[in-house]
Amino acid sequence: MPLSDTAIRNIKPAEKPYKLTDEKGLFLLITPNGSKYWRHKYRFDGKEKLLAFGTYPEVGLKDARTKRDEARKLIAAGTDPAAHKKASKAAKTERAANSFEVICREWLENKRSTVAPAQHTKALARLEKDVFPWIGGKPIAELSAPEILTVLRRIDSRGARYTAHKAKSEISQCFRFAIATGRAERDPCPDLRGAIPPAQGENFPSITNPKEVAELLRALDGFKGTFVVRCALLLAPLLFVRPGELRKAAWAGFDLEKAEWRYLVTKTKTEHLVPLSSQAVAILGELQELTGHGAYVFPGRDPQKPMSEAAVNAALRRMGYDTKTEITGHGFRAMARTILHEELHQKPEVIEHQLAHKVPDSLGSAYNRTKFLKERKAMMQLWADYLDRLKAGAEVIPLHGNAA
DSSP: OOOOOOHHHHHHOOSSSSSESTTTTTEEEEOTOOEEEEEEEEEEEEEEEEEEEEETTTSOOHHHHHHHHHHHHHHTTTOHHHHHHHHHHHHHHHHHTBHHHHHHHHHHHHHHSOOHHHHHEEEEEEEHHHHHHHHTTSSSGGHHHHHHHHHHHHHHHOHHHHHHHHHHHHHHHHHHHHHHHOSSSOOOGGGTTTTTOSSTSSOOOOOOOOOHHHHHHHHHTTSSSOOOHHHHHHHHHOOOHHHEEETTTTTGGGEEETTTEEEEETTTEEEEEEEHHHHHHHHHHHHHHHHHHHHHBOOOTTTSSSTTHHHHHHHHHHTTTTTTTOOOHHHHHHHHHHHHHSSOOOOHHHHHHHHHOOHHHHHHHHOTTTTHHHHHHHHHHHHHHHHHHHHHHHOOOOOOOGGO
């Protein structure tokens, strides 16, 4: 006689386990402690087997019968339900192990030693907040471009366009890691090119928040690449010249005793003078011992040529910075211009002259390499000292009035 829910609820345990039969091999096993287990007895390849369907009341009578009927369909199709259940469980475990979040965390851990600690922390926090809750549990190989775009648009809709671009970059890097480790076949992120508008028009990306600048400076200080590239990275924020002018810098233009660097600005074909802070002189003095015998301050693999134009940006990427949305070699100029004016309250015309920009005056002269030289020397030392305090983690108080 088939079972009913009323009969099952009224069942009492006995001293020994016993069965209550339903239909078509389904029965309920009642144990002395009162537990009720669903079991399905069937034959496959001439052997009698048992299949477990869970416990009552978590699995009700109707659900148990549905599971039994599904098992009978498998048997009719020539499939052992027990083997099918085992394979399904293994597949589920594999899908969980290959979920986007699992692989992304593995990727982050794999690259931890190659990026600054602050960058690793920021990337993980960004993914935990904006990405994992939505697609973290899905198998990475099954994620599609539209699903990723939905995540990015959710970030962009709250006004965090830069974060959306950064998240897209990190998702893409995770996919490339999955491809390299055999857990995905392609990265869908390139299909989303242009789907989220650019974060910063045509301007070079830059970091101007003092706290983020402090993180960047510490990352530069801990760079593990070649000594020549490390020196270029350390000098880039101190000198804030155009990247091409820095990498092509020739020793002939430097006078370390006078703390000056003179060169021809390629963009305007005018002579420019960069006052050197004591910090810049110290870096250059150390570098001169290595490269001073040649023409270039930063020689490339061929000592007769300057280092590659991609060297600084490649180093920034190696440290975990996105050179499309965060910072480039050119971005150090915007960093200096913004902070010198907004935090250190330097005069705009002095800053513009130091940037080698044309600044018309009452006499009509567009640019004079020695104009504001006294002020520029003081500004460059003030800037270097400010960066040192930022890097050390000291509380930096903006200067005002005469003190600036």
